[in-house]
Amino acid sequence: MLKRKNDNILxxxxxxxxxxxxxxKSISDFGKTFDIKLKKDDKYFEVTIKDYDKxxxxxxxxxxxxxxxxxxxxRKV
Amino acid sequence: xxxxxNKNIKINSTExxxxxxxxxxxxSLDVIYSACYVFLDRAYILVDSNxxxxxxxxxxxxxxxxxEVGSEFNNELLNYAHxxxxxxxxxELRKIILQRALITNDPSVxxxxxxxxxxxxxxxxxTPWNENAKxxx
Numbered sequence: 001m002l003k004r005k006n007d008n009i010l011x012x013x014x015x016x017x018x019x020x021x022x023x024x025k026s027i028s029d030f031g032k033t034f035d036i037k038l039k040k041d042d043k044y045f046e047v048t049i050k051d052y053d054k055x056x057x058x059x060x061x062x063x064x065x066x067x068x069x070x071x072x073x074x075r076k077v
Numbered sequence: 078x079x080x081x082x083n084k085n086i087k088i089n090s091t092e093x094x095x096x097x098x099x100x101x102x103x104x105s106l107d108v109i110y111s112a113c114y115v116f117l118d119r120a121y122i123l124v125d126s127n128x129x130x131x132x133x134x135x136x137x138x139x140x141x142x143x144x145e146v147g148s149e150f151n152n153e154l155l156n157y158a159h160x161x162x163x164x165x166x167x168x169e170l171r172k173i174i175l176q177r178a179l180i181t182n183d184p185s186v187x188x189x190x191x192x193x194x195x196x197x198x199x200x201x202x203x204t205p206w207n208e209n210a211k212x213x214x
Binding site for chain 1: 092094110113114117121122123124125126131134136
């Protein structure tokens with residue numbers, strides 16, 4: 001689920017299953033507490049969160065948060 | 078003969094995660110999302126795809142049995158697939174009931190009557206009682 005890159009957490013959200021707006025919204029909510037950055041490639045939205053050991057659980061919560069947001073906004077459902 | 082019921086489940090005990098592979102031809106994407114939402118409070122979930130199959134990766138929150146979580150997810154998929162199928166099947170009836178409930182004040186607007194439905198009237202309930210009584214005489 002999570003990939004480690006140096007000391008950062010890398011979460012890759014497949015563009016076919018996740019909505020960009022919902023990811024951006026979630027980042028703005030989580031961004032107050034953690035250092036999060038968003039990158040894009042052809043197939044994935046790449047979210048980088050700093051400090052692997054400290055924020056591992058938070059990163060997984062972030063994955064659920066994005067899914068939850070999509071349910072609330074009725075995206076991709 | 079041993080049948081592997083959960084052959085779409087791959088357990089990764091080192092990462093404490095379970096990977097469920099789903100054929101999109103069997104379960105639609107909205108069914109998969111619905112099943113995921115049920116598990117949001119019990120596991121961390123990430124949806125991805127691989128080799129034309131949809132992969133749901135789950136990390137249980139409270140050290141639950143990985144195989145059990147995967148099997149329960151499979152059950153939930155089936156549950157929502159059935160729910161969706163029945164919803165589709167009953168959509169016309171639901172529409173009629175809702176229409177009837179909303180337009181009860183002006184019955185002339187309703188473009189159907191009970192006679193439109195072919196129901197088997199074994200006990201001859203549709204015929205008024207006085208006509209039934211005449212027939213008996």
